[in-house]
Amino acid sequence: MLDQTQVERLEAEAVNSAKTRQPLYAARKKIFPKRASGRFRQFKWLVMAITLGIYYLTPWLRWDRGPFAPDQAVLIDLANRRFYFFFIEIWPQEFYYVAGLLMMAGVGLFLITSTVGRAWCGYACPQTVWVDLFLVVERAIEGDRNARIKLETAPWSARKLFLRASKHAIWLVIAAATGGAWIFYFADAPKLLGEVVTGTAAPVAYVTIAVLTGTTYVFGGLMREQVCTYMCPWPRIQAAMLDENSLTVTYNDWRGEPRSRHAKKALAAGLPAGDCVDCNACVAVCPMGIDIRDGQQLECITCALCIDACDGVMDKLGRERGLISYATLADYNANMAVATAGGTGPVSPALVRTPGGAFVDGLAHFHLGKIFRLRTYIYLGAWSAIGLALVYSLLTRERLELNVLHDRNPQFVTLSDGSIRNGYTVKLLNMIPEPRTIEVTLQGLDGSEMSIVGIDQPPSRSFSIAAEPDRLKVLKVFVRQPADQVKEPAQSFEFRIKDTASSESAEYTASFNAPEKGK
Amino acid sequence: MSNEHIDEISGVATTGHEWDGIRELNNPLPRWWVITFYITIAWAIAYTIAYPAWPMLSSATKGVLGFSSRNDVKNEMAAAETAKAKYVAAIQSKTVSEIAADDALREFAVAAGGAAFKVNCVQCHGSGAQGSTDFPNLNDDDWLWGGKAEQIQQTITHGIRFAADADTRQSEMPAFVDVLKPEQIAQVSAYVASLSGPVLDKSLIEPGAKVFADNCVACHGENAKGNRELGAPDLTDAIWLHGSGEAAIALQVHTPKNGVMPAWVGRLGETTVKELAVYVHSLGGGE
Numbered sequence: 001m002l003d004q005t006q007v008e009r010l011e012a013e014a015v016n017s018a019k020t021r022q023p024l025y026a027a028r029k030k031i032f033p034k035r036a037s038g039r040f041r042q043f044k045w046l047v048m049a050i051t052l053g054i055y056y057l058t059p060w061l062r063w064d065r066g067p068f069a070p071d072q073a074v075l076i077d078l079a080n081r082r083f084y085f086f087f088i089e090i091w092p093q094e095f096y097y098v099a100g101l102l103m104m105a106g107v108g109l110f111l112i113t114s115t116v117g118r119a120w121c122g123y124a125c126p127q128t129v130w131v132d133l134f135l136v137v138e139r140a141i142e143g144d145r146n147a148r149i150k151l152e153t154a155p156w157s158a159r160k161l162f163l164r165a166s167k168h169a170i171w172l173v174i175a176a177a178t179g180g181a182w183i184f185y186f187a188d189a190p191k192l193l194g195e196v197v198t199g200t201a202a203p204v205a206y207v208t209i210a211v212l213t214g215t216t217y218v219f220g221g222l223m224r225e226q227v228c229t230y231m232c233p234w235p236r237i238q239a240a241m242l243d244e245n246s247l248t249v250t251y252n253d254w255r256g257e258p259r260s261r262h263a264k265k266a267l268a269a270g271l272p273a274g275d276c277v278d279c280n281a282c283v284a285v286c287p288m289g290i291d292i293r294d295g296q297q298l299e300c301i302t303c304a305l306c307i308d309a310c311d312g313v314m315d316k317l318g319r320e321r322g323l324i325s326y327a328t329l330a331d332y333n334a335n336m337a338v339a340t341a342g343g344t345g346p347v348s349p350a351l352v353r354t355p356g357g358a359f360v361d362g363l364a365h366f367h368l369g370k371i372f373r374l375r376t377y378i379y380l381g382a383w384s385a386i387g388l389a390l391v392y393s394l395l396t397r398e399r400l401e402l403n404v405l406h407d408r409n410p411q412f413v414t415l416s417d418g419s420i421r422n423g424y425t426v427k428l429l430n431m432i433p434e435p436r437t438i439e440v441t442l443q444g445l446d447g448s449e450m451s452i453v454g455i456d457q458p459p460s461r462s463f464s465i466a467a468e469p470d471r472l473k474v475l476k477v478f479v480r481q482p483a484d485q486v487k488e489p490a491q492s493f494e495f496r497i498k499d500t501a502s503s504e505s506a507e508y509t510a511s512f513n514a515p516e517k518g519k
Numbered sequence: 520m521s522n523e524h525i526d527e528i529s530g531v532a533t534t535g536h537e538w539d540g541i542r543e544l545n546n547p548l549p550r551w552w553v554i555t556f557y558i559t560i561a562w563a564i565a566y567t568i569a570y571p572a573w574p575m576l577s578s579a580t581k582g583v584l585g586f587s588s589r590n591d592v593k594n595e596m597a598a599a600e601t602a603k604a605k606y607v608a609a610i611q612s613k614t615v616s617e618i619a620a621d622d623a624l625r626e627f628a629v630a631a632g633g634a635a636f637k638v639n640c641v642q643c644h645g646s647g648a649q650g651s652t653d654f655p656n657l658n659d660d661d662w663l664w665g666g667k668a669e670q671i672q673q674t675i676t677h678g679i680r681f682a683a684d685a686d687t688r689q690s691e692m693p694a695f696v697d698v699l700k701p702e703q704i705a706q707v708s709a710y711v712a713s714l715s716g717p718v719l720d721k722s723l724i725e726p727g728a729k730v731f732a733d734n735c736v737a738c739h740g741e742n743a744k745g746n747r748e749l750g751a752p753d754l755t756d757a758i759w760l761h762g763s764g765e766a767a768i769a770l771q772v773h774t775p776k777n778g779v780m781p782a783w784v785g786r787l788g789e790t791t792v793k794e795l796a797v798y799v800h801s802l803g804g805g806e
Contacts, residue, residue, distance in 0.1 A: 027550055409647030413658040413803065416756035418715075421658075423803060453801060454622060478803045483757075 007277055007313055009261070010034070010145075012284040014291035016229070016299050030152065031225060031289040033135060034145035034281075038308025047123045048132055056177075059184035063087070068469035069433035076186050082470070088394065089470075091431060100390045104383055109234075111379035113241040115371040116326070117248045121234065121301035127227050128301060130178070130220035131287065134171055141167045145284055171221040172213065179212030225288045229299050238298075243329075245373055247366070249302045250327040251282075251293040254339035255359075257347040259293075272349050275323050281313050282306035282324055292324055320359070328371075331364040338363060400438070401429035402497050402506040411513040418483035420514045426475040428497060430467035437500045438465045440475070445493035445512055447485035451478050464500070479512065486514045603627075607790055615668040615796045619805075625797060632798025635791050639783065648802055652762050653778060658802045661758040663750045664688055666806040670747075672796035676789075678782035679750065687782060690750045692775035695734065699772070703730045708769040714743055714755040718765060 015029040061073035063086055070077065075084040083090040083098075090097055112119050121128060142148045142163050154160055183205045184192060195201035196209075219227050228235060242248065256276035260266045263273040276293070283291050285306060288299045292306045310324040338360070339347045354360055407423035415421055430436050441462040442450055449459035453476035457463065467473045477495075491512045498505040524533045526544055533542040547553075567573060570582040606627040610618055618624045636648065643654045650656035660666065664674050674688060681687040695704065703726075709718045710727025718724065731743070738751040745753035752760060760778075761771050784792050799805070 407647075410645075410649035410656075410658060413649070413656065414757055415659050415804075416661040416753065416758050418757035421803060423658075453803075454625065476801075 007279050007316055008281075009278075010280040010284045012280040014283045014286065014289055014294075016225070016289035017291045018294050018297065028226060029289070031287065032145045032148045032152070033287045033305075034284040034309075035139060036285040036305040036308045038305075038311055040304035040308050044123060044132065044303065044305075048129050051124060051126075051129050052133070056181050059181070059189040065089075065433050068435070070188060072188055074185060075188075078186060089431070089433070091429075094397070097390060097394070100386055104386050104390075107379055107383045107386065110241060111376065111383055113238065114243065114246055114379065115376055117242065117246050118235075118238060118300070118302040121228065122303040125301075127219060127232070128303065130174075130216060131224050133174060134220045134224075135287070137170050137174070138167055141170070168221070171217055175213040175216035175220070176209065178216040179209040182212050183208050225299070228288065228301055235298055235301075243375070244333070245328050245330055245370055245375075247326045247328055247371060248296050249292060249300060249304055249307060249324065250296070250329075250332055251276075251324050252322065252327065252332065252335065253293075253347055254332075254335040255349070255352055256293070256323050257339075258349075274347065274349050275314070275317075275319050277313070277317065279313055281309040285309045296329075325366075327366055331366060331370070334364040398504075398506060399431040400436075400497065400499055400504045400506055401431065402495060402508045403427040403429070404495055404508045404510045406510055406513075412515065414515065415480070419480050420483065420486055420512075421478055421480045422512050424477045424479065424495075424510060426477045426495060428465065428467055428473040428475065430469065430471055430473065433470040435469050436467045438467045438473075439463070439498045439500050440465055440477075441496045441498070442479065443494035443496050443507070445479070445481060445491060446487075448479050448481040448493070448512070450480070452476065453478070481512065481514075489514050489516050610790055610793055615672050615793050615800070618793065618797050619668050619800055625801065628794040628797035629801050631791070632794035632796070635787065635795050636798055639787065640795070643780075648799065653760065653776060655760055656758070657799050658804055659758055660804040660806075661753065661756055662804070662806070663745075663747065663752055663760070665747050666800075666804055668796055668800040668805065671799050671805075672793060674780070675792050675795050675799075676782060676784040679780040680777055681779060681782045684782035688750055690738075691777050692738075692751075692771070694774050695772050696774055699730065699734065704769050704772050705765075707731050707735070707772060708765045711743065711754050711768050712763075712765045715757055716763075 012034075015031060058074050059072065062071050063073035063084075064071055065084070069082075069089070070084065072084065073086050075082075077084065081092045088097075109120060138148065142151050151160055151163065180196070183196075187205075192201060192205065196205060223231075253274075255274060257274045258272055259276035259278045260271075260273045261278045263277060266273040282293070283306075285308070286292070287303060287305070288301060290297055290299045292300065304326070307324050307326070311321040314321050314323055335352070336347070337343060339349075339352050341348070341351060352360055352363065404427070405425040407425070411422070413421045413423075426440065428438055428440075430438070439462060440452075442448055449461055450463070451457075451459045452463055452465075455463065455465075459480065465473065465475065479493075491514075492509055493512055495508045495510055496505065497507075524535060524542065525531070526533055526542060529544060532545045534545045536543040548556075567580070568582070569584045570586050571579050572582065573580040606624060609621075609624055610628060613621075613624070618628050636644075637646065640648070644650050644657055645654070648657040655663065662670070664670060664679070677684045677686040677688065679688045680691070699707070706723045706727035707730040708727070709720060709723035710725075710731050712718050713721075713724045713727075731739075732741070735743070738749050739745055739754055740751075743754040745751045757763075759767065761767060761776055783795070787795070
């Protein structure tokens with residue numbers, strides 16, 4: 001039944017295995033991940049293509065906003081303090097949208113981690129994606145695992161020097177392209193590219209490229225799994241996020257043990273033999289240098305490449321896939337209880353398989369319903385609520401705003417005819433990239449009139465102001481009330497602004513101060 | 520190492536040092552830590568070479584980069600001056616009215632004048648230019664010497680009753696203590712007060728009007744509207760430099776106060792005086 005001749009046995013040692021874990025001061029042992037192939041590897045290629053595609057292409061998308069705003073679809077315009085995202089334009093005071101998105105990202109991470117484990121780490125994290133990319137280069141130049149180990153231990157030669165130099169050169173090119181793409185989010189991409197190439201871009205552009213080139217090269221090429229294990233705080237939060245119903249990459253001891261390199265002999269001798277043939281394929285492909293058969297570990301980023309490796313071996317052996325699989329701790333424990341007869345003995349293949357070789361009834365198998373539990377719905381609810389609140393806020397937000405600052409020193413001025421004058425700094429925010437004519441009017445405050453500095457027009461209760469596109473217009477306004485109309489030392493009134501073309505308007509309740517009577 | 524001794528309990532090599540049977544474990548520092556430590560040492564040495572660092576007898580090493588925080592400030596100030604140069608040149612070549620009519624220039628002059636005001640003028644006129652008794656409020660529309668930008672510029676340039684400046688604005692309210700009898704002072708005070716508000720004893724108004732016609736019209740005018748040529752205040756309005764009401768008026772007739780404002784052009788220069796004039800003119804009362 002077990003034809004092990006097709007299974008390549010690998011001399012692989014899990015360098016970060018708990019059993020052999022080095023103290024922190026020991027030099028790092030290099031990991032040489034073998035190329036994996038299978039469903040999850042395919043999925044990871046897809047995710048890599050999508051994420052890198054988004055990263056590199058986004059700044060080059062155009063979006064027409066008319067003549068008064070940039071036409072770059074996604075642009076963080078730090079100089080003018082504007083953020084553009086397709087049809088959305090955000091002013092600095094609307095930064096709560098970004099805060100809201102960050103909250104959604106946070107709750108989203110909780111949701112994903114509590115259901116499907118460290119999917120972010122395994123598939124979408126930039127560290128994972130770039131390490132994968134760098135490994136592709138390494139494999140193309142130096143060959144797969146065994147060739148790389150051989151090269152590593154070989155003495156320096158012209159060939160080794162050439163291979164190493166070309167690998168690092170390509171890494172640096174990728175790193176520079178990574179840093180180079182970043183800056184295009186902050187300025188008009190085509191123009192900036194021209195400037196960068198001709199050496200006329202701002203120094204900050206080159207500094208940014210240099211810094212990000214350095215971090216990409218060091219993190220993705222040199223440090224790799226150490227970033228995840230030692231630098232990243234996220235793995236430390238995992239323990240609080242995962243529970244017994246979260247999917248994790250699991251070695252299923254209940255069908256794998258006792259593992260044997262010589263299953264045929266063992267069976268012939270009447271000894272039990274599990275599905276694991278100890279071929280070390282799972283260890284060889286692991287980019288984190290661990291042995292998944294030790295159980296769930298801090299280092300595991302759940303990239304699932306060991307599942308691919310093991311599934312390939314199981315296929316060759318004619319066994320069911322899933323010796324290593326995504327499984328919940330609850331299922332695993334239930335199956336372990338079956339395999340060990342309630343924990344009373346060692347794992348016994350006879351307890352999980354019928355004499356015919358099929359799995360016995362009563363084994364827990366995963367289905368999607370298991371990850372939908374109360375916790376999932378709470379995260380999903382919170383995540384959607386924040387999202388809906390943001391969308392609602394976005395759809396109903398004001399694009400014409402009014403802020404008024406009352407002069408405090410002096411609060412009021414008595415004029416020669418006895419009338420009282422108050423000064424205000426009125427700020428009109430025209431938040432669309434089009435010029436508008438704004439009508440400013442006084443509401444209330446009997447008999448009062450205003451005059452505006454710089455506008456040569458007799459005092460009136462209404463002024464027409466030309467507001468520049470996407471700009472703040474600051475007006476110095478003097479409001480004057482005749483002496484006989486002044487009712488009390490502090491009166492409320494409204495400044496009202498209205499776009500003469502659309503119906504958009506805004507109001508601000510201001511205070512008008514006058515001296516106490518008899519003073 | 521042949522003589523390496525491994526501690527049995529921890530499995531860690533010892534340094535070979537032993538005190539009363541206690542052996543020192545050899546736990547070297549983490550490699551990354553040691554490397555970082557060496558980098559900081561190298562950085563520190565490079566830093567002391569590049570920047571001023573080592574104290575000598577009378578000064579310190581200059582550093583090969585030639586950095587000096589004093590120079591930095593000097594450069595920043597020079598850069599600021601260069602940035603301002605365009606506006607300053609325009610302000611120098613234009614009249615204050617022209618400056619006030621130009622949006623960009625006015626904005627610059629108001630900001631610069633406001634800063635100069637905070638340093639030089641607030642002592643008398645107050646931080647909001649609101650003045651106080653004896654010190655004029657510059658926000659209102661009542662001007663002793665004229666509220667046009669040029670007139671304000673003239674006042675700031677040469678001052679008022681400032682002996683050291685030949686072109687200063689000159690006038691003096693004479694003391695009537697020896698000219699008018701006490702009851703006449705009371706009468707004229709009542710009359711003047713009645714021009715802008717109620718008085719207690721209306722019977723004083725008529726004789727007061729006669730006293731006014733005999734003594735005051737030369738400067739304050741027949742209708743008591745004042746005369747800006749002489750800095751004589753309008754007595755019919757609601758604004759009183761030396762206090763309102765009969766008592767304050769009587770005091771000012773009896774032994775007047777004649778305020779002095781220094782000439783500022785010598786101290787601040789013409790550009791700053793122009794900026795100040797534009798600033799004061801912009802406060803809301805400018806004509």
